[in-house]
Amino acid sequence: MGRVTTTPEPGPSSDPSSPRTAPVRIVLVDDDALVRAGLRLMLDGAHGIRVVAEAADGAEVPGVLDAHPADVVLMDLRMPGVDGIAATRRVRARPMPPAVVVLTTFDTAEEVSGALRAGAAGYLLKDMAPDRIAAAVRAAAAGEPVLAPDVARRLMDAVAGAGSGRERAREALGALTGRERDVATRLGRGASNAEIAADLYLSVPTVKAHVSSVLDKLGVENRTQVALLVHEAGDD
Numbered sequence: 001m002g003r004v005t006t007t008p009e010p011g012p013s014s015d016p017s018s019p020r021t022a023p024v025r026i027v028l029v030d031d032d033a034l035v036r037a038g039l040r041l042m043l044d045g046a047h048g049i050r051v052v053a054e055a056a057d058g059a060e061v062p063g064v065l066d067a068h069p070a071d072v073v074l075m076d077l078r079m080p081g082v083d084g085i086a087a088t089r090r091v092r093a094r095p096m097p098p099a100v101v102v103l104t105t106f107d108t109a110e111e112v113s114g115a116l117r118a119g120a121a122g123y124l125l126k127d128m129a130p131d132r133i134a135a136a137v138r139a140a141a142a143g144e145p146v147l148a149p150d151v152a153r154r155l156m157d158a159v160a161g162a163g164s165g166r167e168r169a170r171e172a173l174g175a176l177t178g179r180e181r182d183v184a185t186r187l188g189r190g191a192s193n194a195e196i197a198a199d200l201y202l203s204v205p206t207v208k209a210h211v212s213s214v215l216d217k218l219g220v221e222n223r224t225q226v227a228l229l230v231h232e233a234g235d236d
Helices: 033-043 058-067 084-092 109-117 130-141 149-160 166-173 178-188 193-200 204-218 223-233
Strands: 024-029 049-055 072-075 099-104 122-125
Touching (some): 024 130, 033 049, 033 130, 049 130, 058 072, 058 084, 072 084, 072 130, 084 099, 099 130, 109 223, 122 130, 178 223, 193 204, 204 223
Parallel strands (some): 024 049, 024 072, 072 099, 099 122
16 A cells, blocks of 8 residues: 655745745634633644634635635534534535545544545544644645544555445546546645655646646546545555
């Protein structure tokens, strides 16, 4: 099984082809006010990140985003009203939606796969170091999938042990051209656009075009969901 992208080392950007100068605008969603306060203290104004708003429940998120456009939503999973998976699905259904990164204390296989299938670009655990969380937020804003190392291992174990869905995944990937399949396979390994371009001797804009075509043909929203299909198909 190939590599699943884990949280990047701190740095200015996870994709050298997409430099960013403006701060990454994030919304914090967590039912615990102390957690939100700690995240704001940790992230706001540092690491090229600006916290623009907070929400205490998934139900509040659409209204918050209407008032405060954001690049990334940092989403808790277990909340008393609308949970993080349902809220993620609603966020990703918006026009030009922000990326969603789950930040939680829970990492069961069901919750990880549920969040990623709902459209989350990443899944982090709250015990991670602040600079790793910040690096993951920046990577998600740049369009890169991010998983905490423990979450990546759990996900790979779950996919390796699941027989059902393999044929469905292989059938979906069969709709891709040969070059698109090459790109999808490398997305499954967690490669950035620049890495794919270097590996396949393509320009970065050409890779971006192939990635867009892959997402469209597979009917998925982000690179993480492509990676899930690739791993389910055993095509890595």
